[in-house]
Amino acid sequence: MHQQTAKTLVATQVCSLCKTEVEGALSSHFKVAHTVKSFEKAILSDVDKGAPDVEIGRKYGITFRYLEKLITRAKGVNVGFVKHKKVKTLEPNIDNLLSDNEISIIKYNLGEQIDSNLVKGKNIFCTEKYVEGVTKATDNKLKKFDLIIFKNFYTNYLFEINFYSTEGTKIGINQNEYIALHNNIKQNFKGSKFHWITDGNYWLTSQGEKRFLNLLNYFGTIYNINFFMENINNFK
Numbered sequence: 001m002h003q004q005t006a007k008t009l010v011a012t013q014v015c016s017l018c019k020t021e022v023e024g025a026l027s028s029h030f031k032v033a034h035t036v037k038s039f040e041k042a043i044l045s046d047v048d049k050g051a052p053d054v055e056i057g058r059k060y061g062i063t064f065r066y067l068e069k070l071i072t073r074a075k076g077v078n079v080g081f082v083k084h085k086k087v088k089t090l091e092p093n094i095d096n097l098l099s100d101n102e103i104s105i106i107k108y109n110l111g112e113q114i115d116s117n118l119v120k121g122k123n124i125f126c127t128e129k130y131v132e133g134v135t136k137a138t139d140n141k142l143k144k145f146d147l148i149i150f151k152n153f154y155t156n157y158l159f160e161i162n163f164y165s166t167e168g169t170k171i172g173i174n175q176n177e178y179i180a181l182h183n184n185i186k187q188n189f190k191g192s193k194f195h196w197i198t199d200g201n202y203w204l205t206s207q208g209e210k211r212f213l214n215l216l217n218y219f220g221t222i223y224n225i226n227f228f229m230e231n232i233n234n235f236k
């Protein structure tokens with residue numbers, strides 16, 4: 001106990017790779033002893049374990065901006081956004097619980113898959129998972145959702161999250177997929193609802209605005225990041 005306190009005071013870190021005790025942040029140690037790649041891998045592994053930003057920043061000697069960029073580069077902007085930053089008011093994220101139980105396909109009632117006492121009464125969510133039976137119209141394969149928010153263990157809200165900086169072919173493809181998905185879920189999965197969260201400068205262009213207004217006919221509501229965050233209590 002005493003030793004622990006002393007360690008904290010001089011801010012000693014143990015390198016996860018070579019187990020060397022390092023004084024101060026790990027960034028300089030990694031620079032000398034390891035590769036940049038292994039440095040990033042160590043950081044991302046702590047992110048996956050759910051370590052708080054502040055702690056990671058201090059441990060590795062990196063800024064929040066660096067951390068954010070790293071996560072985005074490694075995991076894509078969608079996951080970076082969800083995992084890391086904005087959805088924290090919905091805690092807890094049960095990704096670790098799911099991976100411990102080797103669950104990547106969620107049943108409509110998650111209570112059949114995990115011990116419901118573990119997360120009873122909590123606003124649980126997970127990222128990058130499939131939902132049993134929910135497939136894409138394009139290839140009939142299961143759809144991986146960027147974010148799933150549960151209500152009493154049911155997969156109530158299914159989200160796709162994308163960013164568009166310019167108009168490309170991708171948006172047309174995505175748009176058609178999501179319209180089909182939205183209709184499929186509406187017709188066949190009564191307890192669940194699909195939502196599209198999308199953001200980026202593209203939507204501010206005149207083309208983007210036109211497309212957005214048209215899409216409202218299909219989706220009713222489309223969220224951008226801020227609008228989603230303002231309304232997050234509606235998803236609890």
Ligand SMILES: [Zn+2]
Pocket residue numbers: 015016017018019020029033034
């Ligand atoms: Zn080391």
